[in-house]
Amino acid sequence: MTEKIYIECENCGFEEQEVLKKKIYNKSAYYLVRCPNCGAVREIVEKVKLSQAKLIISRYDISESKIINIPEDEIYKVGDTIEVDGEKVEITKIETPEPVKSALGKDIKVIWGKSLSIPKKLGISINDKSRTYGIYIYIPNDFEFEIDRVYKINEGFFRLKKIKTKKGSAKKSKAKDIKRLYGEVTKPTRNYIDLSEFYQGD
Ligand SMILES: [Zn+2]
Numbered sequence: 023m024t025e026k027i028y029i030e031c032e033n034c035g036f037e038e039q040e041v042l043k044k045k046i047y048n049k050s051a052y053y054l055v056r057c058p059n060c061g062a063v064r065e066i067v068e069k070v071k072l073s074q075a076k077l078i079i080s081r082y083d084i085s086e087s088k089i090i091n092i093p094e095d096e097i098y099k100v101g102d103t104i105e106v107d108g109e110k111v112e113i114t115k116i117e118t119p120e121p122v123k124s125a126l127g128k129d130i131k132v133i134w135g136k137s138l139s140i141p142k143k144l145g146i147s148i149n150d151k152s153r154t155y156g157i158y159i160y161i162p163n164d165f166e167f168e169i170d171r172v173y174k175i176n177e178g179f180f181r182l183k184k185i186k187t188k189k190g191s192a193k194k195s196k197a198k199d200i201k202r203l204y205g206e207v208t209k210p211t212r213n214y215i216d217l218s219e220f221y222q223g224d
Contacts, residue, residue: 031060104135109189146205
């Protein structure tokens with residue numbers, strides 16, 4: 023979806039412009055816009071009002087907090103991805119200070135987020151009929167899992183039985199949305215997905 027801003031075209035007077043490029047600096051914003059009516063392209067440098075918020079980024083079990091500048095008029099939502107110092111961070115909580123699902127930059131006191139720039143630590147419960155083993159893998163956030171497929175970790179094979187997600191369960195999901203995987207030990211098969219490189223031992 024193309025982002026739009028309400029600003030008049032210098033060429034034809036059309037009131038809405040499409041944003042082709044946007045950069046937010048410390049106290050200004052740069053836009054490259056195109057007029058959807060006449061096609062004129064121009065650059066706009068604007069002073070933006072910035073507000074300070076505390077950002078708490080969690081990477082595995084360790085959190086880092088920093089102060090960031092965010093545009094007052096921009097809307098932030100839980101689930102959005104923001105980029106901070108080159109790191110992609112998914113917003114998990116917004117406080118104004120009350121917890122809210124979305125808010126304008128100027129109302130936000132604290133943004134909680136988790137880093138998407140590091141592999142996700144994902145727990146798997148594997149049942150072998152007599153007991154259940156719990157292990158962890160460190161997997162890229164966009165790695166997709168699907169139930170009924172066979173996965174291999176070192177010499178062990180398991181069939182994926184359940185994917186527990188934030189919203190319940192799913193047949194297929196990317197690692198970043200998964201809370202836990204459940205599998206059952208199975209015999210080696212020819213078609214499997216090897217996860218060994220993501221397993222670091224216990
Ligand atoms: Zn125009």
